[in-house]
Amino acid sequence: MTLWRAIVRAGPLLALLLAASPARAAAQHRFALIAGNDQGGADTRPLRFASEDARKVHAVLTQLGGVAPGDVTLLLNQSAGEFWRALGTLEARIAETRQHGERALFVLYYSGHAKDGELRLGESRIPLDALKARLASAPADIRIGVFDSCHSGAVTRTKGARRAPAFEIQAAGSEDTRGLVLLSSASADEDAQESDEIGGSYFSHYLVSGLRGDADRSRDRRVTLSEAYAYAYARTVADTAESAAGAQHPTFSYDFQGNADLVLTDFASRREGIYVPGFAPAGIYYIVDGNGFIAAEIQKSADGDRQIALPAGRYHVRRRLADRLRIGEIQIASGQLTTLDETRLRDAPFSDDPVKGALRDEGAHLSLSLGGTMQSFFDGPTRDSLFPSTGMLGLEFEVRDFFRHGVIWGLDLASGGTHGQVDRYGTMLPFRFSELTAGTTLAGEWRFHFGDMAVFAGVRLAAILMSRKFDDPTVPDQFFATFTPGVVAGVRYRLSRSFALLGRGRVHYLLYNVDENRSLGYWELSAGVAYDF
Amino acid sequence: MISRRMVAIALALIGAIGLGGCGNYSNEDLDFQLALPDQSDIAVKVQLSASRTDSAEYYLATRNAINTFNAMVVDLVALIDHVRGNSPTSRQGNRRIWGPFPSEIYPTWEIRVVMDRSTVSSALLHMDYWVQLRLIGQDDSTWVSFLVGAYTSQGSARTGQGDIRLLANDVRLAGYRIDDDPGLANLDNLHVTYNNAAYPMTVTMDIVNLPTATTKSGSYTYAQNQDGSGRMTFDWQGLTDTGVPITANMTSQWLGSGAGRSDLTADLTPNLTNQSTPLGTDCWGVDTVATYTYRRQGDTTTGFPDSCLF
Numbered sequence: 001m002t003l004w005r006a007i008v009r010a011g012p013l014l015a016l017l018l019a020a021s022p023a024r025a026a027a028q029h030r031f032a033l034i035a036g037n038d039q040g041g042a043d044t045r046p047l048r049f050a051s052e053d054a055r056k057v058h059a060v061l062t063q064l065g066g067v068a069p070g071d072v073t074l075l076l077n078q079s080a081g082e083f084w085r086a087l088g089t090l091e092a093r094i095a096e097t098r099q100h101g102e103r104a105l106f107v108l109y110y111s112g113h114a115k116d117g118e119l120r121l122g123e124s125r126i127p128l129d130a131l132k133a134r135l136a137s138a139p140a141d142i143r144i145g146v147f148d149s150c151h152s153g154a155v156t157r158t159k160g161a162r163r164a165p166a167f168e169i170q171a172a173g174s175e176d177t178r179g180l181v182l183l184s185s186a187s188a189d190e191d192a193q194e195s196d197e198i199g200g201s202y203f204s205h206y207l208v209s210g211l212r213g214d215a216d217r218s219r220d221r222r223v224t225l226s227e228a229y230a231y232a233y234a235r236t237v238a239d240t241a242e243s244a245a246g247a248q249h250p251t252f253s254y255d256f257q258g259n260a261d262l263v264l265t266d267f268a269s270r271r272e273g274i275y276v277p278g279f280a281p282a283g284i285y286y287i288v289d290g291n292g293f294i295a296a297e298i299q300k301s302a303d304g305d306r307q308i309a310l311p312a313g314r315y316h317v318r319r320r321l322a323d324r325l326r327i328g329e330i331q332i333a334s335g336q337l338t339t340l341d342e343t344r345l346r347d348a349p350f351s352d353d354p355v356k357g358a359l360r361d362e363g364a365h366l367s368l369s370l371g372g373t374m375q376s377f378f379d380g381p382t383r384d385s386l387f388p389s390t391g392m393l394g395l396e397f398e399v400r401d402f403f404r405h406g407v408i409w410g411l412d413l414a415s416g417g418t419h420g421q422v423d424r425y426g427t428m429l430p431f432r433f434s435e436l437t438a439g440t441t442l443a444g445e446w447r448f449h450f451g452d453m454a455v456f457a458g459v460r461l462a463a464i465l466m467s468r469k470f471d472d473p474t475v476p477d478q479f480f481a482t483f484t485p486g487v488v489a490g491v492r493y494r495l496s497r498s499f500a501l502l503g504r505g506r507v508h509y510l511l512y513n514v515d516e517n518r519s520l521g522y523w524e525l526s527a528g529v530a531y532d533f
Numbered sequence: 534m535i536s537r538r539m540v541a542i543a544l545a546l547i548g549a550i551g552l553g554g555c556g557n558y559s560n561e562d563l564d565f566q567l568a569l570p571d572q573s574d575i576a577v578k579v580q581l582s583a584s585r586t587d588s589a590e591y592y593l594a595t596r597n598a599i600n601t602f603n604a605m606v607v608d609l610v611a612l613i614d615h616v617r618g619n620s621p622t623s624r625q626g627n628r629r630i631w632g633p634f635p636s637e638i639y640p641t642w643e644i645r646v647v648m649d650r651s652t653v654s655s656a657l658l659h660m661d662y663w664v665q666l667r668l669i670g671q672d673d674s675t676w677v678s679f680l681v682g683a684y685t686s687q688g689s690a691r692t693g694q695g696d697i698r699l700l701a702n703d704v705r706l707a708g709y710r711i712d713d714d715p716g717l718a719n720l721d722n723l724h725v726t727y728n729n730a731a732y733p734m735t736v737t738m739d740i741v742n743l744p745t746a747t748t749k750s751g752s753y754t755y756a757q758n759q760d761g762s763g764r765m766t767f768d769w770q771g772l773t774d775t776g777v778p779i780t781a782n783m784t785s786q787w788l789g790s791g792a793g794r795s796d797l798t799a800d801l802t803p804n805l806t807n808q809s810t811p812l813g814t815d816c817w818g819v820d821t822v823a824t825y826t827y828r829r830q831g832d833t834t835t836g837f838p839d840s841c842l843f
Contacts, residue, residue, distance in 0.1 A: 386560060422563065424560065424567060425564065425567075425656060425657070425658045425686055425690040426689035426690065427567060427689040427690040427692075429563065466558060467558070474617060475567070475617075476557075476566070476620075478556070478559065479556045479557065480556035480557075480558030481555055481556055482555070482556075483554075510554075511554055512554065514556060514557065514558055514559045514562075514624075515559050515560070515561045
């Protein structure tokens with residue numbers, strides 16, 4: 001807020017900005033190449049949201065940015081080779097467009113790792129200088145490069161590059177504007193930071209949120225490049241100022257001929273989203289999507305109304321006060337602008353925050369759970385005389401959000417036993433049944449905002465050792481050991497910052513091959529308590 | 534990115550690992566193991582009182598006969614105990630095979646146990662089994678049966694009627710050096726039957742020795758009642774020290790308390806014309822001390838005939 005006000009008070013700068021005659025979104029044929037890559041090679045840790053950021057940018061440009069779905073290429077976790085091929089294809093199409101006399105605008109967005117002057121797409125590399133030169137010579141009239149990666153400010157190191165809260169493009173006409181604009185999420189010596197709470201990188205999140213309408217300071221229901229950048233800059237710096245990595249400063253550079261600000265998104269005609277009337281209380285309203293991520297933010301001032309464009313769907317609304325939350329739901333109908341009625345929000349404690357990870361910005365962490373399991377085979381005769389239903393105690397060690405956000409890798413160990421008996425031609429043979437299992441699970445977790453609940457589902461491979469010892473000493477002990485693949489699904493309910501309740505179901509396949517080959521299945525139901533380190 | 538090929542390889546790997554299940558966890562194996570006689574199924578289980586220096590002579594003879602019988606049972610059951618204590622080497626429907634294993638005594642030979650199961654009815658189980666020998670490296674047609682058994686359950690898998698034949702002379706003729714075992718040196722064959730499905734539980738053992746042996750044959754019959762009382766007969770046919778053929782019979786009976794009676798008879802006719810002559814009788818009390826004794830030799834009696842319980 002403070003920074004934004006500082007920008008607002010920078011009268012001459014804003015005056016120039018608002019005086020711009022924006023080039024309308026419909027004035028050009030627009031193309032985009034959007035790439036997100038969570039992997040950066042052997043010496044880097046995987047990013048959690050780079051691909052997700054790319055998806056969000058893709059969504060906002062195709063929904064509001066005038067980029068037709070056929071004119072955009074979305075590359076998720078693809079190599080440098082794929083990137084160059086996609087860029088070449090788009091350049092050819094842009095050149096063809098221009099030959100038909102149309103003006104062309106090209107947006108290149110990248111979210112991922114960067115280091116030592118190179119973008120890192122997995123194990124492959126793209127030299128920043130080469131990409132910048134390629135972008136500078138691209139056949140489009142207007143070329144916009146947006147780089148959300150560590151040290152990405154290196155791309156703007158050139159004449160006119162600035163680390164500043166806003167830039168202005170003088171307006172004297174829009175039809176002949178041509179040139180290059182480069183935006184980076186961080187300075188050349190800074191890391192670009194991600195946030196669990198917003199489910200993305202700070203810069204891309206605010207860029208998208210701004211493009212959806214919250215950056216529309218001119219209230220003309222259009223967001224220009226200048227507005228979007230100024231908004232993203234202010235919010236990124238503000239939100240990262242207190243972080244351990246320190247404040248993150250976006251940068252820009254441009255080389256333009258002609259004068260016209262660029263309208264990136266236009267929602268004047270697209271009346272689908274949320275409208276916050278002027279009388280609603282001031283503050284920041286967070287619009288949370290079904291996955292628990294903040295889809296957009298609305299920075300409501302005391303005297304003005306606000307509007308943002310969002311796709312139809314059900315959203316949660318959160319407004320944070322000093323001592324409590326105000327939360328509620330809003331349904332955006334297709335093609336409808338839905339008014340947010342703040343009075344229909346309800347008071348709630350901070351523990352009910354619907355935002356994913358709101359209680360802890362945990363990132364990758366470890367978890368240990370302890371619980372009880374009931375296991376039973378589906379087949380009745382098998383259950384009655386071969387492998388009886390068994391209770392077990394077990395513990396599971398999980399690596400959460402390490403490989404990728406929402407991905408869980410777990411190792412579990414459980415042991416239990418029961419008494420059973422087998423009837424062989426009238427001879428009842430009582431026995432003591434024992435079981436030991438060790439498994440590994442790979443699961444995805446979706447943190448919904450039904451309180452602090454998350455659901456997860458995945459696959460599991462377990463080694464299982466079952467044995468029985470007969471009461472009759474003349475009958476030898478028996479055992480069976482094998483691997484059993486299965487699926488797992490469950491619910492996790494967070495009780496506090498460190499403790500959570502777990503409910504889990506598993507279904508496994510077991511090939512029994514002693515007497516004959518028999519395909520068997522068994523289920524497990526577990527309940528337990530988890531402790532997050 | 535995970536390709537379809539990687540997924541296919543992973544699934545194949547999981548499948549292959551799954552096929553690698555191992556163990557002996559089997560209900561059906563139990564049928565085979567329960568069908569084999571345990572020592573307790575065949576042995577004389579009567580708990581006779583401890584002998585004393587003044588125990589009745591025929592009481593001591595009865596104990597010796599029981600001990601000899603039980604020792605033979607131990608040796609016989611030892612041949613098939615391996616089956617009860619271990620998982621079969623191969624399973625083929627209603628057949629289980631243990632081995633072949635190299636003979637510990639003669640490593641050029643190998644031994645296997647084969648069991649076949651057939652279901653008489655939903656409640657009755659029948660098993661046939663063989664302990665077989667052959668020289669290592671020879672084909673399947675050369676297996677020689679050393680022991681042949683059969684068992685039919687009655688009431689439960691564990692109770693029924695059994696039949697075991699030890700074919701010592703067959704393996705002797707096949708070249709196996711069975712005569713190195715002093716206990717088997719003169720044996721032609723041995724036949725045991727048992728019925729433990731209902732009282733009286735019975736066991737018979739018929740021993741046929743080679744014609745060259747001094748003892749031609751012997752047979753035991755044993756019956757045990759639920760109250761602990763029992764009866765055992767031992768028939769013996771052979772040659773006296775002077776080379777005269779002789780048959781003898783000892784019949785012993787006892788109550789659950791241990792008190793009992795034993796009679797010794799023999800055919801003393803030159804050509805064994807089945808004329809049984811009483812040679813002696815002992816009756817004894819719970820303390821195994823004779824209460825009545827008769828001996829043909831010297832025509833002597835001691836004690837009171839009325840003290841005999843049988």
